[in-house]
Amino acid sequence: MTDDRLHRDNVPVGIDAPVTPTAVGIVHLGIGAFHRAHQAVYTERAAIATGDTSWGILGVTQRSARVRDQLRPQGGVYAVLTAGEQESSVELIGSVVDVAYPAEETERVLAALAAPSTHVVTLTITEKGYARKPDGSLDLEAVAGDLEALQADVRGEAPVRPASSAIGLLVRGLAARAASAAPITVLTCDNMVDNGRVLERLVRQAAEAGLPGADGDALRGFLDARVTFPCSMVDRIVPATTPEQRDHVSQALGARDEGLVVGEPFAQWVIEDRFAGPRPAWEAAGATLTKDVAPFEQAKLRLLNGTHSLVAYSGWLAGHTTIAEAVVDPAIAERARQYLFEDALPTLTPPDGLDLHQYGEQILSRFANPHTGHTTAQVAMDGTQKIPFRWGGVLTDALAAGREPQGVAFALAAWAEFVRRRTRSGEGVDDPRAEELEAVVTAFEVPGGADGLGDVEGLAGTEEDVRALLGLPGLLPESTPESFLDAVAAEIGAVAR
Numbered sequence: 001m002t003d004d005r006l007h008r009d010n011v012p013v014g015i016d017a018p019v020t021p022t023a024v025g026i027v028h029l030g031i032g033a034f035h036r037a038h039q040a041v042y043t044e045r046a047a048i049a050t051g052d053t054s055w056g057i058l059g060v061t062q063r064s065a066r067v068r069d070q071l072r073p074q075g076g077v078y079a080v081l082t083a084g085e086q087e088s089s090v091e092l093i094g095s096v097v098d099v100a101y102p103a104e105e106t107e108r109v110l111a112a113l114a115a116p117s118t119h120v121v122t123l124t125i126t127e128k129g130y131a132r133k134p135d136g137s138l139d140l141e142a143v144a145g146d147l148e149a150l151q152a153d154v155r156g157e158a159p160v161r162p163a164s165s166a167i168g169l170l171v172r173g174l175a176a177r178a179a180s181a182a183p184i185t186v187l188t189c190d191n192m193v194d195n196g197r198v199l200e201r202l203v204r205q206a207a208e209a210g211l212p213g214a215d216g217d218a219l220r221g222f223l224d225a226r227v228t229f230p231c232s233m234v235d236r237i238v239p240a241t242t243p244e245q246r247d248h249v250s251q252a253l254g255a256r257d258e259g260l261v262v263g264e265p266f267a268q269w270v271i272e273d274r275f276a277g278p279r280p281a282w283e284a285a286g287a288t289l290t291k292d293v294a295p296f297e298q299a300k301l302r303l304l305n306g307t308h309s310l311v312a313y314s315g316w317l318a319g320h321t322t323i324a325e326a327v328v329d330p331a332i333a334e335r336a337r338q339y340l341f342e343d344a345l346p347t348l349t350p351p352d353g354l355d356l357h358q359y360g361e362q363i364l365s366r367f368a369n370p371h372t373g374h375t376t377a378q379v380a381m382d383g384t385q386k387i388p389f390r391w392g393g394v395l396t397d398a399l400a401a402g403r404e405p406q407g408v409a410f411a412l413a414a415w416a417e418f419v420r421r422r423t424r425s426g427e428g429v430d431d432p433r434a435e436e437l438e439a440v441v442t443a444f445e446v447p448g449g450a451d452g453l454g455d456v457e458g459l460a461g462t463e464e465d466v467r468a469l470l471g472l473p474g475l476l477p478e479s480t481p482e483s484f485l486d487a488v489a490a491e492i493g494a495v496a497r
Contacts, residue, residue: 008075018094021056031059113173339407
């Protein structure tokens with residue numbers, strides 16, 4: 001450690017000192033920037049509010065040792081730069097005690113998961129980290145190494161084999177804990193619908209595959225009686241930290257922070273109140289504890305995520321590089337508001353304590369923050385995976401109520417035109433079904449057009465062309481009427497401006 005490096009024992013003068021945890025109470029799998037700017041901040045602020053310092057976090061980094069190498073020399077302490085449109089602030093976070101890298105420290109992580117002082121496991125491993133097959137079941141090949149290691153762990157073989165997957169590591173840790181039967185809560189914070197139930201199914205499938213029959217009785221009994229998997233919903237835009245931001249904060253602190261993360265001013269955490277044992281007082285830091293996360297989750301999915309995608313596709317078509325640029329384009333802003341307040345909001349049941357209209361206005365303001373750094377092309381990724389959840393439910397509910405959602409029609413037209421242009425230009429689309437999309441575009445390709453991309457009216461402007469893309473299996477509800485497809489086709493002229 002150099003003399004100018006930020007450290008727990010070397011807090012800069014004039015900055016509020018971070019919390020110093022007295023124990024590890026939480027093991028977090030997937031300690032990337034989002035966790036450090038979200039759950040770790042809530043944990044820090046809860047400790048400050050209550051004086052309970054027993055909830056230190058042992059972070060676990062999955063893919064590389066980078067975060068460990070950033071934070072360990074700093075004693076786990078790092079700064080969060082909250083970057084608003086007009087103002088910014090810096091806060092030191094000390095809730096992370098240390099970071100472990102499973103490729104080299106699996107034994108330590110398993111011991112922490114089994115320790116009676118650990119009461120909560122949290123996860124932000126991204127949706128891909130859950131090793132799911134297309135049908136939602138566990139991809140056993142992806143966790144095969146850990147399932148073999150699980151059997152070796154149960155037999156007490158040494159040395160402990162390095163973990164190779166987050167789900168496998170979690171199951172091995174739960175198996176180690178089953179011997180003491182100490183209760184534990186496993187709280188996923190990844191953006192998946194009904195995420196706690198999803199994780200529980202995967203854990204049980206891994207346990208059954210790794211320890212079938214009588215060998216797995218102890219683990220299955222432990223899962224039944226002493227482990228809970230609450231659902232949660234998280235929200236905060238956490239852009240990548242830039243060199244300029246790192247230099248700015250280093251100058252403000254008078255110390256170099258290799259672990260700096262950046263977040264927008266807004267943050268939200270909704271947690272199903274279903275814990276197996278003790279937990280931090282996260283509500284003292286602003287988290288919402290509730291019996292049902294679903295209404296909050298649906299509001300975020302349809303209002304925030306749905307609008308994000310609409311702005312991304314239409315913004316890219318209009319030549320805007322960032323979401324912040326696109327959302328203040330008057331034509332796009334008008335359509336975003338149409339989708340938000342006329343299409344999506346009426347399909348929702350307001351969660352307790354959440355004003356949906358205010359939430360919608362807040363979304364547009366958040367998107368206009370230039371510090372979030374989201375590009376239109378970045379948000380436009382994986383459209384075929386997002387559309388059924390972000391716009392499909394709004395479409396179904398609006399039609400059932402006798403309303404034709406014009407904002408959804410515009411959004412789908414923007415997506416179709418985005419796919420056509422990216423494919424025809426050779427840039428392609430970043431989507432799991434890219435080959436299918438390319439085949440559809442190629443099938444209705446018509447030569448011509450001064451820009452070399454073909455004639456817009458002849459390509460994407462006809463009802464037949466729109467249906468070719470929207471007819472992909474699973475994209476839209478099967479009950480979608482032809483009149484709505486006509487409405488989408490009619491919007492092509494608006495998005496191809």
